[in-house]
Amino acid sequence: xxxxxxxxxxxxxxxxxxxxxxxxxxxxxxxxxxxxxxxxxxxxxxxxxxxxxxxxxxxxxxxxxxxxxxxxxxxxxxxxxxxxxxxxxxxxxxxxxxxxxxxxxxxxxxxxxxxxxxxxxxxxxxxxxxxxxxxxxxxxxxxxxxxxxxxxxxxxxxxxxxxxxxxxxxxxxxxxxxxxxxxxxxxxxxxxxxxxxxxxxxxxxxxxxxxxxxxxxxxxxxxxxxxxxxxxxxxxxxxxxxxxxxxxxxxxxxxxxxxxxxxxxxxxxxxxxxxxxxxxxxxxxxxxxxxxxxxxxxxxxxxxxxxxxxxxxxxxxxxxxxxxxxxxxxxxxxxxxxxxxxxxxxxxxxxxxxxxxxxxxxxxxxxxxxxxxxxxxxxxxxxxxxxxxxxxxxxxxxxxxxxxxxxxxxxxxxxxxxxxxxxxxxxxxxxxxxxxxxxxxxxxxxxxxxxxxxx
Amino acid sequence: xxxxxxxxxxxxxxxxxxxxxxxxxxxxxxxxxxxxxxxxxxxxxxxxxxxxxxxxxxxxxxxxxxxxxxxxxxxxxxxxxxxxxxxxxxxxxxxxxxxxxxxxxxxxxxxxxxxxxxxxxxxxxxxxxxxxxxxxxxxxxxxxxxxxxxxxxxxxxxxxxxxxxxxxxxxxxxxxxxxxxxxxxxxxxxxxxxxxxxxxxxxxxxxxxxxxxxxxxxxxxxxxxxxxxxxxxxxxxxxxxxxxxxxxxxxxxxxxxxxxxxxxxxxxxxxxxxxxxxxxxxxxxxxxxxxxxxxxxxxxxxxxxxxxxxxxxxxxxxxxxxxxxxxxxxxxxxxxxxxxxxxxxxxxxxxxxxxxxxxxxxxxxxxxxxxxxxxxxxxxxxxxxxxxxxxxxxxxxxxxxxxxxxxxxxxxxxxxxxxxxxxxxxxxxxxxxxxxxxxxxxxxxxxxxxxxxxx
Numbered sequence: 001x002x003x004x005x006x007x008x009x010x011x012x013x014x015x016x017x018x019x020x021x022x023x024x025x026x027x028x029x030x031x032x033x034x035x036x037x038x039x040x041x042x043x044x045x046x047x048x049x050x051x052x053x054x055x056x057x058x059x060x061x062x063x064x065x066x067x068x069x070x071x072x073x074x075x076x077x078x079x080x081x082x083x084x085x086x087x088x089x090x091x092x093x094x095x096x097x098x099x100x101x102x103x104x105x106x107x108x109x110x111x112x113x114x115x116x117x118x119x120x121x122x123x124x125x126x127x128x129x130x131x132x133x134x135x136x137x138x139x140x141x142x143x144x145x146x147x148x149x150x151x152x153x154x155x156x157x158x159x160x161x162x163x164x165x166x167x168x169x170x171x172x173x174x175x176x177x178x179x180x181x182x183x184x185x186x187x188x189x190x191x192x193x194x195x196x197x198x199x200x201x202x203x204x205x206x207x208x209x210x211x212x213x214x215x216x217x218x219x220x221x222x223x224x225x226x227x228x229x230x231x232x233x234x235x236x237x238x239x240x241x242x243x244x245x246x247x248x249x250x251x252x253x254x255x256x257x258x259x260x261x262x263x264x265x266x267x268x269x270x271x272x273x274x275x276x277x278x279x280x281x282x283x284x285x286x287x288x289x290x291x292x293x294x295x296x297x298x299x300x301x302x303x304x305x306x307x308x309x310x311x312x313x314x315x316x317x318x319x320x321x322x323x324x325x326x327x328x329x330x331x332x333x334x335x336x337x338x339x340x341x342x343x344x345x346x347x348x349x350x351x352x353x354x355x356x357x358x359x360x361x362x363x364x365x366x367x368x369x370x371x372x373x374x375x376x377x378x379x380x381x382x383x384x385x386x387x388x389x390x391x392x393x394x395x396x397x398x399x400x401x402x403x404x405x406x407x408x409x410x411x412x413x414x415x416x417x418x419x420x421x422x423x424x425x426x427x428x429x430x431x432x433x434x435x436x437x438x439x440x441x442x443x444x445x446x447x448x449x450x451x452x453x454x455x
Numbered sequence: 456x457x458x459x460x461x462x463x464x465x466x467x468x469x470x471x472x473x474x475x476x477x478x479x480x481x482x483x484x485x486x487x488x489x490x491x492x493x494x495x496x497x498x499x500x501x502x503x504x505x506x507x508x509x510x511x512x513x514x515x516x517x518x519x520x521x522x523x524x525x526x527x528x529x530x531x532x533x534x535x536x537x538x539x540x541x542x543x544x545x546x547x548x549x550x551x552x553x554x555x556x557x558x559x560x561x562x563x564x565x566x567x568x569x570x571x572x573x574x575x576x577x578x579x580x581x582x583x584x585x586x587x588x589x590x591x592x593x594x595x596x597x598x599x600x601x602x603x604x605x606x607x608x609x610x611x612x613x614x615x616x617x618x619x620x621x622x623x624x625x626x627x628x629x630x631x632x633x634x635x636x637x638x639x640x641x642x643x644x645x646x647x648x649x650x651x652x653x654x655x656x657x658x659x660x661x662x663x664x665x666x667x668x669x670x671x672x673x674x675x676x677x678x679x680x681x682x683x684x685x686x687x688x689x690x691x692x693x694x695x696x697x698x699x700x701x702x703x704x705x706x707x708x709x710x711x712x713x714x715x716x717x718x719x720x721x722x723x724x725x726x727x728x729x730x731x732x733x734x735x736x737x738x739x740x741x742x743x744x745x746x747x748x749x750x751x752x753x754x755x756x757x758x759x760x761x762x763x764x765x766x767x768x769x770x771x772x773x774x775x776x777x778x779x780x781x782x783x784x785x786x787x788x789x790x791x792x793x794x795x796x797x798x799x800x801x802x803x804x805x806x807x808x809x810x811x812x813x814x815x816x817x818x819x820x821x822x823x824x825x826x827x828x829x830x831x832x833x834x835x836x837x838x839x840x841x842x843x844x845x846x847x848x849x850x851x852x853x854x855x856x857x858x859x860x861x862x863x864x865x866x867x868x869x870x871x872x873x874x875x876x877x878x879x880x881x882x883x884x885x886x887x888x889x890x891x892x893x894x895x896x897x898x899x900x901x902x903x904x905x906x907x908x909x910x
Contacts, residue, residue: 006468007534013461079462080546080837091535091609109564111839111874153834154546173879179886180833378635379608382535384566419566421876424628431634 007090009252011083016075017251019067021243023274024236024350026282029357030063031236031349032324035311040455043321051218051229052237053126059237066282068240070122071129077121077154078244081110086252087416091380093400100403102396103260104416105249105276106383111177112147114341114386114418115272116232119241120144123230124151133226134158138188138213140167141341142174143386143418144232149183160227162188162216166207174422188213195219195317210343211316211330218319233269234314234323234348242275249413250279260291260413262399266391267295267304267362268341270348276415277360284359293360294399295351296391298370299439301334303327303347304355304362306440308449312346322453325352328440329448335438341388341417345448365394366437371430373397374420386418387426462545464707466538471530472706474522476698478729479691479805481737484812485518486691486804487779490766495910498776506673506684507692508581514692521737523695525577526584532576532609533699536565541707542871546835548855555858557851558715559871560704560731561838566632567602569796569841569873570727571687574696575599578685579606588681589613593643593668595622596796597629598841598873599687604638615682617643617671621662629877643668650674650772665798666771666785673774688724689769689778689803697730704868705734715746715868717854721846722750722759722817723796725803731870732815739814748815749854750806751846753825755893756789758782758802759810759817763904767801777908780807783895784903790893796843796872800903820849821892826885828852829875841873842881 024030033042048057059068070078089102107115127135134157139145145161152159161183168175168187178185188208189196193216199206214231221229232238253260263280265273273295283289295304303326313330314320327346334343347355354360367387374390376397377383385393396414403410420427429435479485488497503512514523525533544557562570582590589612594600600616607614616638623630623642633640643663644651648671654661669686676684687693708715718735720728728750738744750759758781768785769775782801789798802810809815822842829845831852832838840848851869858865875882884890 008468010465013463111833111837113876150837154837172883173876176879176883176886177839177876180830180839180882182834375635378566379637382566382605382609384632384635421568421628421632424631427635428627428631431631 003256005088005256008085008087009256010085011248011252013079013083015251016078016083017070017244017247018075019069020240021247021278021282022062022065022068022240023243023278023281024063025066026285027353029353031353034321034323037313037318037320037322040322050222053123053130053132053228055126055129056123056237059240060235071125074122074125081117082244083248084109086249089381092377095380096397096400096404098400098404099407099409100400101409101411102400103253103411103413105245105413106416107245108383108386108416108419112143112150113421114143114147115242115245115275116144116147117150118244118275119232119238119271120147120151121154122241124148124155124157127157127228128155132157132228134160135228135230136160136162136217136221137230137232138162138210138217140164140210142167142171142178142422143341145183145185146174146177147232148230149178149181152183153181159183160220161185162190162213164188164208164210164213171422188216190216193219209316214315215317215319233271234344234346236350238271239274239348239350242271243278245272245275245415246278246280249276258411259289261410262292262294262412264294264296264392264395264399264412264414266342266388266415266417267297267347267351268388269344270351272415272417274348274351281354281359294395295355295360295362296395297362297364298342298391299364299366299437301328301343301345302364303345305364306445308452309352309356310452312452314346323349325349326355328445329451331451332448342391363395365391366439368430368435368437370394371427371435383416384420385416386420387423389417392416458711460543460711463540463542464711465540466703466707468534468538470706471533471538472525472699472702473530474524475695476702476733476737477517477520477523477695478698478733478736479518480521481740482808484808486808489776489778492768492773492775492777495777505677508578508585508587508683510581510584511578511692514695515690526580529577529580536572537699538703539564541704544836547832550835551852551855551859553855553859554862554864555855556864556866557855558708558866558868560700560868561871562700563838563841563871563874567598567605568876569598569602570697570700570730571599571602572605573699573730574687574693574726575602575606576609577696579603579610579612582612582683583610587612587683589615590683590685591615591617591672591676592685592687593617593665593672595619595665597622597626597633597877598796600638600640601629601632602687603685604633604636607638608636614638615675616640617645617668619643619663619665619668626877643671645671648674664771669770670772670774688726689799689801691805693726694729694803694805697726698733700727700730700870701733701735704731713866714744716865717747717749717867719749719751719847719850719854719867719869721797721843721870721872722752722802722806723843724799725806727870727872729803729806736809736814749850750810750815750817751850752817752819753797753846754819754821755895756783756798756800757819758800760819761900763907764807764811765907767907769801778804780804781810782907783900784906786906787903797846818850820846821894823885823890823892825849826882826890838871839875840871841875842878844870844872847871
């Protein structure tokens with residue numbers, strides 16, 4: 001007889017994964033390498049080590065080690081908020097009257113409010129190990145900046161965060177959380193960097209952009225002795241660290257003999273989705289099992305569903321390495337969309353390649369329907385989801401409703417990446433009926449794609 | 456050999472308490488009864504049933520049943536966020552270099568952000584059982600209003616929240632969380648009630664007060680068919696429901712053979728502290744064990760440390776029953792103190808009587824030292840505490856530092872009632888060095904106490 005499945009499955013601390021899973025090492029056809037933006041030759045570990053910690057540069061290029069040890073110090077930190085719960089959404093199932101069985105892996109039970117902490121603590125650890133003084137980074141909505149601040153505080157590292165000025169002003173709470181963790185938060189563009197001064201001269205009064213903040217963070221890291229730059233998504237190293245999400249989810253399901261049919265995650269840069277699917281996709285790549293994977297992105301920034309698969313710049317400033325990925329063009333400006341974490345023009349190369357090989361589907365959804373799903377979920381499951389996470393909820397509910405029509409008892413697993421406490425202005429817009437949807441036209445996308453690097 | 460104690464002890468869902476513990480039933484000398492404000496006779500169940508659900512009126516007066524069954528429907532809801540973790544604060548111990556062993560029961564892992572949900576769901580359940588249409592309540596900082604909104608949403612009840620106008624305007628996020636759960640949120644004073652209109656006429660432009668919001672909520676409940684009023688603290692019924700905190704904490708400690716020496720909680724109305732200490736104090740009252748209990752309150756609103764033990768009004772409007780308690784006088788106006796949940800002039804009668812009998816200590820702490828403790832805790836334990844909760848952290852750290860001096864290996868347990876995501880303006884003040892302390896003079900307290908009811 002099967003065990004009764006509780007509302008929340010918590011692994012024991014002793015069951016925390018001891019190794020991260022490096023998904024690319026399971027792929028026969030690897031994602032294309034990062035290229036030097038000047039020479040167009042593959043980036044070397046030496047080149048990357050000038051920007052990132054040496055060990056992280058190594059991880060960035062490693063596509064053969066299937067598993068990489070999680071350092072004990074990182075596992076100890078994980079124990080403060082992990083294993084994260086895998087929740088059986090009994091209340092949602094009941095509300096939908098669906099025969100589907102719905103599970104979600106909840107990553108919001110930590111002060112950064114999202115899964116970002118999983119990689120932040122690893123990146124801070126390697127910086128500390130290397131004897132660095134600190135790291136720099138950029139943040140838009142603020143979740144990554146918060147996570148890195150927490151991680152640096154734990155290891156006694158300095159943390160310099162360039163926060164997009166408009167967010168710095170509109171999200172003072174996020175800024176104060178970072179300051180609570182001792183981070184130095186600077187609105188970007190700033191007068192502290194060459195690139196910042198240049199932009200302010202050309203565009204006085206600008207609210208800034210993620211691309212500009214990245215450039216300021218990289219310039220600062222490269223100009224200071226004992227500093228490196230840290231990034232919260234898109235990179236291979238980040239997907240590696242985030243595999244802890246999927247490893248825990250699979251271990252929890254395995255304990256109850258449950259196999260998901262459909263696995264759903266929201267995708268901006270791809271760090272959460274790449275982490276969630278890691279062990280399942282590894283099985284699929286080895287022919288051991290089959291799963292349906294669905295990446296969910298906003299209709300306003302549809303890289304996987306409407307972008308080109310090509311080499312492109314990772315940043316709008318065009319100073320970072322080139323990556324082959326699904327992209328809308330590095331100059332694509334997504335309209336005001338409240339899911340700040342999903343406003344990236346590209347997608348991590350691993351997920352892009354998996355999508356290209358037909359191993360993963362992608363869907364785009366409009367934000368009013370996303371907030372409707374968020375509110376429906378919050379009312380029955382209690383948790384107030386981040387707008388980003390609610391993209392996955394939208395499609396999970398859609399799939400569950402299909403099951404209701406067909407009578408199929410599918411098992412659905414989705415990633416609930418974080419909480420929406422700092423997104424209440426967006427909820428307010430939704431409640432007041434002032435939220436609108438925006439879908440770029442084909443012409444807009446083609447125009448942006450015309451600027452892809454040619455070589 | 457003892458088991459190694461993990462960072463977080465999670466009880467299994469099957470180990471969730473099946474009964475609440477009614478602390479008053481263990482007391483030989485009972486707390487004094489609530490009195491009718493007109494007749495000064497003890498309130499009857501019939502009188503209370505006009506304001507509260509019948510079952511809750513019964514619970515309010517029950518001082519003989521030692522345990523009361525938790526309804527299955529309430530336990531099912533509890534499973535969405537309970538059992539709550541009991542955390543061993545290894546990182547804090549290490550940072551303090553103390554021989555003390557520190558544990559905290561964390562109640563912030565739910566969308567209301569605090570322990571308030573434990574009673575809100577019980578109150579909503581009994582309202583539903585009685586066939587009511589909805590409930591009314593007031594909220595200041597917003598945690599209780601959020602909790603009750605979530606609970607009502609779950610049972611399909613209407614929820615009308617009167618939110619102190621100044622909070623309604625300054626804390627729009629809290630308001631939007633309540634709206635997400637379908638609650639009707641009205642800034643108080645409002646034109647929808649007689650008392651609201653009267654106050655607005657006398658004080659146009661007033662920012663409102665908790666006392667006024669209570670009066671509006673009670674008036675609305677009494678004037679509408681199928682509605683009752685709900686309150687989040689002070690009442691016996693609330694302490695009863697909150698005993699789930701202490702019962703879980705004790706069960707988790709018992710599994711590892713750990714006995715606390717000192718138990719610490721913040722105290723505003725007393726709901727969290729009363730719940731945390733319930734099973735431990737019950738043992739002490741039966742002579743089965745001894746524990747040191749410390750109630751922590753803000754120096755700006757020191758009812759237990761500097762108030763009188765006397766009958767007083769529970770509300771500033773003087774319409775609610777009289778309660779015998781430690782009080783600063785119902786007209787006491789605490790100065791701006793960011794721990795909104797601790798700004799009550801009185802204290803629940805049970806804790807007041809226990810304090811009076813010398814079974815519990817009380818300490819008051821100043822808010823800058825509270826925020827210093829909050830930040831210190833956040834940096835090593837990850838969790839960003841609510842200012843209210845940080846009062847308990849302050850004294851837990853003080854006690855741990857005493858152990859460092861004396862070499863004692865005391866085991867300290869404290870209640871971490873919630874998270875501070877919506878309190879970042881206060882953190883900002885602290886970071887910017889703009890936070891001040893305030894301690895009322897003896898004259899101010901004596902002046903306020905001169906208005907105690909005389910009979």
